[in-house]
Amino acid sequence: MTAPVRRGRPRSENADVRILEAAHELLVERGYDRFAIDEVAARAAVAKTTLYRRWPTKDHLLVALVAKIQDEVSVADTGDIRRDLSVYLTAVATGLDRMRRVGRDLTGEEDRSAGVVAELVAAAARHPDVGDVVRNLFARRNALPLALLDRARERGALAPGTSSEVLFDQLAGALYYRLLVTGAPIGADYVEELVGQVLAGPGATPHPEGT
Amino acid sequence: MTAPVRRGRPRSENADVRILEAAHELLVERGYDRFAIDEVAARAAVAKTTLYRRWPTKDHLLVALVAKIQDEVSVADTGDIRRDLSVYLTAVATGLDRMRRVGRDLTGEEDRSAGVVAELVAAAARHPDVGDVVRNLFARRNALPLALLDRARERGALAPGTSSEVLFDQLAGALYYRLLVTGAPIGADYVEELVGQVLAGPGATPHPEGT
DNA sequence: CCATTTACGCTACTACCGTTGCGTAAATAT
């Protein structure tokens, strides 16, 4: 936090707020496409150039918006790791499903859904700096569940050599893979099955094969 | 295959080929952004309208291109499920990494990477019909490894109740999650660790020292 | 008070995606 003593005319904080609000409204109403920067500026009663001074591309605005919107997913630690994971991942899944429907399905609109998560991923791939922000976002979002896994391992509920990060990749990865790639549903029953199989590990080889 | 007897002037197959070739070249050269439809048409020596008659959006062209480019990942079944999975997933990972670098890094260009996979995911989310094609693409691509898992289960190398689909989600999901979301590297060592942990299952509680 | 610095609003502009209208080319049907 360097001293906020700057030389010229200060940025209107009001403008930031109004832009983000207008963008939020339009995103929910219309989805990411059908979401025109000009319209955001107009609705925020701000010149387009003012908007671009803050966020150099639409993608940057999107990620700033998501960062603001994103709700914390709470993590309960009851000591029953399986149950805790199921609860957490179910919450994540419903959150993702809500994000997927943004701009669609609320109104009886056509079908040009946006899939905010998909757009976020694409934006992160397009601009390195957006990628940094997105990764930071997820890092903070995932810190609590990772800590949960760490504690479980220390407690002996997970095998000693277990990598929390890899374990989390298995769990979250399955959800995002279904959301973004295969489009398969991710209901509570799926989460339950996933957590069960991840923890059990199907490689129980009663009679090890191979040379 | 309905009879190819149609009434008017036939579509120039040559045009399809030339367009896809030009698009392929440009995609590799420039990446998905910086890839202008006008330029594809020009390079293919075809009117823009001719192109749009075949693929109604840039996204449609992209997915058609990827469908053509995508190389089969071979699946070996040596009987050692752990080894087979490692080999297969390593091949997938290197393929993904190659896709990620398309349009970047070949030239000493700036940094506006495209991330073809990310764009593909976004395209699938934007247009329902593109989504269908993409899902179909992956379904066919994943058929062999899924069959591998099925055989392993029947052979007793995987626990009887194991869901091949969920298991595959854990594996592929982890890779795509890293590629698209966290940006973490996915080298051979990671794949090895992933496969090991997925098969072992960290939930083996040797001495539950609960509350 | 006045110069400087930075932000704002406005207009105009470029580039690209995707569409439309129209004249022409290549096939089939009679």
Next chain:
DNA sequence: ATATTTACGCAACGGTAGTAGCGTAAATGG
């Protein structure tokens, strides 16, 4: 041959992302 049908090429257009130039507003420094 002629009519019909469908594709092609061309040119113009509308909509949106992002940029550039310029005059004006609001702050600080002397």
